[in-house]
Every structure is written in structure tokens, then in C-alpha cells.
Amino acid sequence: MLNTRPSETQTATHDRVYRALRSRIMHxxxxxxxxxxxxxxxxxxxxxxTPAREAVRRLAAEGALFLSSSGRVSTPELTNDRIEELxxxxxxxxxxxxxxxxxxxxxxxxxxxxxxxxxxxEMVTKRDAVGYIRTNLEFHRTLYLRAQAPxxxxxxxxxxxxxxxxxxALYGRLRRTExxxxxxxxxxxxxxxxxxxxxxxxxxxxxxxxxMLVS
Numbered sequence: 530m531l532n533t534r535p536s537e538t539q540t541a542t543h544d545r546v547y548r549a550l551r552s553r554i555m556h557x558x559x560x561x562x563x564x565x566x567x568x569x570x571x572x573x574x575x576x577x578x579t580p581a582r583e584a585v586r587r588l589a590a591e592g593a594l595f596l597s598s599s600g601r602v603s604t605p606e607l608t609n610d611r612i613e614e615l616x617x618x619x620x621x622x623x624x625x626x627x628x629x630x631x632x633x634x635x636x637x638x639x640x641x642x643x644x645x646x647x648x649x650x651e652m653v654t655k656r657d658a659v660g661y662i663r664t665n666l667e668f669h670r671t672l673y674l675r676a677q678a679p680x681x682x683x684x685x686x687x688x689x690x691x692x693x694x695x696x697x698a699l700y701g702r703l704r705r706t707e708x709x710x711x712x713x714x715x716x717x718x719x720x721x722x723x724x725x726x727x728x729x730x731x732x733x734x735x736x737x738x739x740x741m742l743v744s
Contacts, residue, residue: 546574547584554593555690556663557697562606592691604694615692619735622685627731629676634719649708658700699738
């Protein structure tokens with residue numbers, strides 16, 4: 530039996546911390562502007578400072594964390610201009626992904642989207658903000674995977690990552706009592722093979738809420 534080399538173990542540890550932190554940030558489990566420490570990250574995940582530092586550097590490169598010149602680590606507090614920019618990116622990328630997915634939108638996909646949307650409704654009823662954001666993104670990712678455009682989806686996920694803490698703030702402001710209306714329009718457009726209707730529903734869904742945050 531071959532022994533795992535130390536470098537491989539370190540890489541696996543760093544990747545585990547990176548993925549866990551990435552998920553928390555993307556799903557709004559960390560507030561905008563919240564400070565993090567390498568010591569705190571290391572303690573939470575039971576790792577040394579090195580994998581914690583590497584995970585932070587990787588997330589900072591993706592725009593998910595802000596690393597100041599003094600070494601302070603925090604989630605970014607987005608300006609109005611930045612929110613507008615990211616909303617515009619979502620509109621461009623996700624409308625195109627949905628359009629590319631439409632020819633491959635079989636009945637099993639539509640059934641899956643309806644099932645996810647029921648879970649979104651459950652999260653709204655429970656007032657579970659993190660669960661809501663997670664299942665809402667699952668709805669979109671499930672549709673966009675059918676586009677078979679991995680580079681485009683990867684960029685979209687980076688935008689989601691940068692927006693994660695802000696989406697948590699948005700959820701608090703919206704005070705949702707039911708799942709997004711546009712999800713139903715997206716599903717209806719997929720059933721009908723209606724590309725213009727699908728593009729409009731996706732664009733409205735991914736931008737309307739964010740633009741409420743811009744004063």
C-alpha cells in the first residue's frame with residue numbers, strides 16, 4: 530500500500546477548508562463585512578494556519594474575501610456600483626445559459642426544478658435565509674447545467690460567490706412569504722419551449738431583487 534505524501538495531504542486539507550468556506554460565503558452564511566481570522570478558521574476546521582491561509586488567498590482571488598494590506602480578512606461590503614455591475618453580469622450570463630439549456634430541457638429536468646422550487650417554498654416558510662439562498666441557487670444551477678457551457682457556468686458561480694453575503698442582506702429586506710414568482714414563469718417557459726419568455730423570466734429573477742438594494 531502506498532503512503533500518501535505530505536504534499537497530497539496538505540492539498541486535500543486546503544481544498545476541504547476552501548470548499549467549506551466557499552459554500553458558507555456563497556450561501557450567505559457569513560454577513561457582509563464580517564471579519565475572519567486565520568486562527569479562527571484553523572480552529573473551526575481543525576487545521577493549521579497554512580491550509581487556512583491558502584484557502585483565504587484562493588477565496589480573495591475570486592473576490593469572495595477582502596484581504597487588507599494590514600492582513601485583515603473579511604467578506605466584502607458591496608457598493609451600489611458593484612451591486613449594479615454584478616446584477617448586470619447575472620443578467621448577461623444566466624439569460625444566455627438558460628437559452629442554451631432550453632433545447633435540452635426534458636421533462637425530467639422540469640420535474641426536478643419543480644421539486645427544488647417546493648424546497649425553496651419550505652425554506653421561506655421556515656424563514657431559513659441560508660437554506661433559501663442555497664436552494665435558490667440549486668434551482669438555477671440545475672437548469673444551467675443543461676446548457677453544457679462549463680466555462681460560462683463557472684463565471685456565473687464566481688458572481689454568486691461574490692454576492693453571497695449581500696444576498697443574505699437582501700433576503701432580510703425582502704421579507705419573503707412565498708418562493709420567487711419568476712421561478713414559476715421559468716418553468717412555464719421551459720414547458721412551452723418559449724425562449725423569449727424564458728429569457729425575460731430569468732433576467733427579471735436575477736436582477737429585480739438586487740436592484741432593490743441600490744439606493
